[in-house]
Amino acid sequence: PPPPPRLPPNAAPPPPPAALACEELEQLLAVLNGLIYTEQHAASAVLSACGLAWLVEVLRPHRALPAELHVLAVHALLNLTCSRDKLLQEEARALGLVALLAKTLVRLSGEEVSLGQLDDTAAEGEAAAACYFLLLILLLNNAA
Numbered sequence: 584p585p586p587p588p589r590l591p592p593n594a595a596p597p598p599p600p601a602a603l604a605c606e607e608l609e610q611l612l613a614v615l616n617g618l619i620y621t622e623q624h625a626a627s628a629v630l631s632a633c634g635l636a637w638l639v640e641v642l643r644p645h646r647a648l649p650a651e652l653h654v655l656a657v658h659a660l661l662n663l664t665c666s667r668d669k670l671l672q673e674e675a676r677a678l679g680l681v682a683l684l685a686k687t688l689v690r691l692s693g694e695e696v697s698l699g700q701l702d703d704t705a706a707e708g709e710a711a712a713a714c715y716f717l718l719l720i721l722l723l724n725n726a727a
Contacts (some may be wrong), residue, residue, distance in 0.1 A: 605649055612641070612655035619662045626663055635663060635674055642683045644690065653687055654710040661717045664724075672724040681725070684718045 615634075618625035629635075641648060641656035664675055675681075691710060 605652065608641075608648075609651055609655060612652060612659060616655055616659040616662060619659055626666075629659075630663065630671065635660070635671070636678055638663070639675075639678045639680055639683060642680075642687050644686060650691055650710070653691065654713065657684070657687070657710070657713045657717055661713055661720070664717065664720055667720070667724050669724070672721065675721055676725045681718065681721050684714050684721070688714050688718075 615629065619629060638656045638660050640646065641652055660675075660680070664671060688711065691714070
């Protein structure tokens, strides 16, 4: 194989593949959330493609993803679950979403991952509010 290209002496090295993947995932989650929010058929397509499980995976602690990705995933999950569809609520519960949201809130407000990674205090408040609202929807719709 040919040797890797050399960078000019003052050039910054390219971002690592993981950073590029996070940037791409952030863009994809933002677009997906917008589609779910504005188009009911897009939400149905996401759900039929096991999208709930994929979005839940973004919140899993072992993924160690940036706070911005957690927030985007929470917003997409919020827009998917606000329908209060019983089967969807049961699937969310079975995927462990309630416990993951509680852990996400602790992680985002603790020292492990700081909400300071987000742009400002308004973004921090919005992130926490989205987590709490999603928890409320799940708890109300999965009680008894």
